[in-house]
Amino acid sequence: MSDSKTRDRLVRSQYESYPYPKRDPADERTRLITGSPSNIPEVNHYVFGGRRDLTAPFNALVAGGGTGDAVMMLAQNMTDLGIPGEVVHLDMSGPSQAIAKERAEVRGLSNIRFVEGSLLDVSDIAPGPWDYIDCCGVLHHLEDPDAGLAALSRQLAPNGGIGIMVYGTYGRTGVYHMQDMLRTLAPSDGMEDSDRVDTAKRLAKALPTTAWLNRNGLIRDHLHGGDPGVYDLFLHSRDRAYTVPQIADWVAGAGMRLVTFIEPFLYDPNWLVRDPRLLKRLEPFDAITRAAFAEQFTGNLKKHVFYAVRQDNDVSVLTTDSPDVIPGLVNQSAAEAAELMPSGGQIVVSTEGLKVDMPVPPLARMLVGLCDGKTSLAEIHARVQEKRPEMDYATFKVQFDALYKVMSAINRMVLRMPANDG
Ligand SMILES: C[S@@+](CC[C@H](N)C(=O)[O-])C[C@H]1O[C@@H](n2cnc3c(N)ncnc32)[C@H](O)[C@@H]1O
Known part of the structure; x- marks a missing residue:
C-alpha cells in the first residue's frame, strides 16, 4: 500500500x-x-x-x-x-x-x-x-x-x-515536536491505539519546561478533550x-x-x-x-x-452607512452584552493569552442593549432620543460607529438589511 x-x-x-x-x-x-x-x-x-x-x-x-x-x-x-x-x-x-x-x-x-x-x-x-x-x-x-x-x-x-x-x-509550536517524538515512541504500526494514547499522555507529562509544548503554554486539547483530544493533537497520522x-x-x-x-x-x-x-x-x-x-x-x-x-462574486460586506441597517450580536443576547459593556472607557479583550484594550464610546452600554438583531439604526437612534432628546442622528452615528468598530473587530456584531426576516 x-x-x-x-x-x-x-x-x-x-x-x-x-x-x-x-x-x-x-x-x-x-x-x-x-x-x-x-x-x-x-x-x-x-x-x-x-x-x-x-x-x-x-x-x-x-x-x-x-x-x-x-x-x-x-x-x-x-x-x-x-x-x-x-x-x-x-x-x-x-x-x-x-x-x-x-x-x-x-x-x-x-x-x-x-x-x-x-x-x-x-x-x-x-x-x-x-x-x-x-x-x-x-x-x-x-x-x-x-x-x-x-x-x-x-x-x-x-x-x-x-x-x-x-x-x-506558529500557535501550534510544540505540537509537531510531540508528533515527531511519538512516531518514534509510539509508531502506528507496532502498538495498540490505547497504548499509543497512554504513551502520548506520559510524554506530555514528562516534558521539561524547556520543551516547545510547555514554552508555548496555549496547547490544551490533550488536557480537556479526553483520549480523542490526545489522539487528534499528538498522534494524528496526517496534519499540517x-x-x-x-x-x-x-x-x-x-x-x-x-x-x-x-x-x-x-x-x-x-x-x-x-x-x-x-x-x-x-x-x-x-x-x-x-x-x-x-x-x-x-x-x-x-x-x-x-x-x-x-472569485467572481464581488459581494461587499455591509457597512453602517444606511439608517435601515440592522445590527445584531453574534452568539449573545443584547441583554447579556449590555451587562458586560461599560458606559465608555476601555474594554479588555482576552484571547489565548493576549490582552488588547479597546476604547468604547459613552453610549456603548445603551447601544449594545438595543442591538437585538431586529431594530434598525434609525430605530435605535429614536430609542436613544427618548432618553437623550438633544442627540441628532449624526452625533449618535459617531458613537455607534465607534462601538461597531470594536464589536466588529472582535466579531461580536454583524449587520443585515431589512426584509430578510426569517
Ligand atoms: C477534527 S474532526 C472535525 C469535525 C468537525 N468539523 C468539527 O469541527 O468539530 C475531522 C473530521 O473530518 C472527517 N474527515 C477527514 N477526512 C475526510 C474526508 N476526506 N471526507 C470526509 N470527512 C473527512 C473525519 O472523519 C472527522 O470526523
Missing part, C-alpha cells in the same frame, strides 16, 4: 475509533455549542453582504461534520429563524455520524441529512449548488488539501460562500498547519476570494501594535501582508478561521 493510502486508512480509523470532538448527545438538552464560522447571522454578514433573503430556502453542507457541532448550530439557527432548507452532514466516519445523529434526535431537528463518504467525492455524493459550505478542522488532514478545497468550491452556488478552519503554524500567506495562496488557487479572518482584530496590526512608528511603517502594506505580520507579532493563532466566496 502506498504511503498516502496508508495514511488515508489511518486517518479514517482514527475518526472511527475516536470520534472527535468528544460529545455526549444528552448535553443537547442543556446547551447549544455555538461559535465561528457558520452561525447564520455571521454567514449572512460575511458571505451575503447582509442581504440574504432569510425566507428563501438555505442549503448548507458541512464537510467533515464530525460529531456534529457545526451541523447542530446551523440546523438549530435555521429552525429558530424559520429558514427553510437543509443541512447535510458529510463525513467518512460512521461512528462520528452516529453521535451527530443522536444529537440531532435529542434536539428534535428534522432539517439534517447524513451522507457517509469522502468530501473528495462531493460532486457525486453531495453535489451542490450549496449556499454555504462549512469545513472545519478537516482539509489540513487531507493528503492534498488543494484538491479538497477545489472540490468543495466547485459545488458552491455562484453567490455562495465557505467557512473554513485550518490549523495555524498554515500561515496567513499560505492561506491566501491556497484560497486564490481554488478560485476563491478571502472575505475575512475571524476574529478580524487578530489579523490587524492597528489593534495589536502600540508603537506608532512601527504602525506607520506597516501602513503601506496590503491586508494580507499586514495580517501575516500580525500572526507573527502575537504568535498565538493556533487556528485560522475564515470566510471565502468565489
Whole structure:
C-alpha cells in the first residue's frame, strides 16, 4: 500500500475509533455549542453582504461534520429563524455520524441529512449548488488539501460562500515536536491505539519546561478533550498547519476570494501594535501582508478561521452607512452584552493569552442593549432620543460607529438589511 493510502486508512480509523470532538448527545438538552464560522447571522454578514433573503430556502453542507457541532448550530439557527432548507452532514466516519445523529434526535431537528463518504467525492455524493459550505478542522488532514478545497468550491452556488478552519503554524509550536517524538515512541504500526494514547499522555507529562509544548503554554486539547483530544493533537497520522500567506495562496488557487479572518482584530496590526512608528511603517502594506505580520507579532493563532466566496462574486460586506441597517450580536443576547459593556472607557479583550484594550464610546452600554438583531439604526437612534432628546442622528452615528468598530473587530456584531426576516 502506498504511503498516502496508508495514511488515508489511518486517518479514517482514527475518526472511527475516536470520534472527535468528544460529545455526549444528552448535553443537547442543556446547551447549544455555538461559535465561528457558520452561525447564520455571521454567514449572512460575511458571505451575503447582509442581504440574504432569510425566507428563501438555505442549503448548507458541512464537510467533515464530525460529531456534529457545526451541523447542530446551523440546523438549530435555521429552525429558530424559520429558514427553510437543509443541512447535510458529510463525513467518512460512521461512528462520528452516529453521535451527530443522536444529537440531532435529542434536539428534535428534522432539517439534517447524513451522507457517509469522502468530501473528495462531493460532486457525486453531495453535489451542490450549496449556499454555504462549512469545513472545519478537516482539509489540513487531507493528503492534498488543494484538491479538497477545489472540490468543495466547485459545488458552491455562484453567490455562495465557505467557512473554513485550518490549523495555524506558529500557535501550534510544540505540537509537531510531540508528533515527531511519538512516531518514534509510539509508531502506528507496532502498538495498540490505547497504548499509543497512554504513551502520548506520559510524554506530555514528562516534558521539561524547556520543551516547545510547555514554552508555548496555549496547547490544551490533550488536557480537556479526553483520549480523542490526545489522539487528534499528538498522534494524528496526517496534519499540517498554515500561515496567513499560505492561506491566501491556497484560497486564490481554488478560485476563491478571502472575505475575512475571524476574529478580524487578530489579523490587524492597528489593534495589536502600540508603537506608532512601527504602525506607520506597516501602513503601506496590503491586508494580507499586514495580517501575516500580525500572526507573527502575537504568535498565538493556533487556528485560522475564515470566510471565502468565489472569485467572481464581488459581494461587499455591509457597512453602517444606511439608517435601515440592522445590527445584531453574534452568539449573545443584547441583554447579556449590555451587562458586560461599560458606559465608555476601555474594554479588555482576552484571547489565548493576549490582552488588547479597546476604547468604547459613552453610549456603548445603551447601544449594545438595543442591538437585538431586529431594530434598525434609525430605530435605535429614536430609542436613544427618548432618553437623550438633544442627540441628532449624526452625533449618535459617531458613537455607534465607534462601538461597531470594536464589536466588529472582535466579531461580536454583524449587520443585515431589512426584509430578510426569517
Ligand atoms: C477534527 S474532526 C472535525 C469535525 C468537525 N468539523 C468539527 O469541527 O468539530 C475531522 C473530521 O473530518 C472527517 N474527515 C477527514 N477526512 C475526510 C474526508 N476526506 N471526507 C470526509 N470527512 C473527512 C473525519 O472523519 C472527522 O470526523
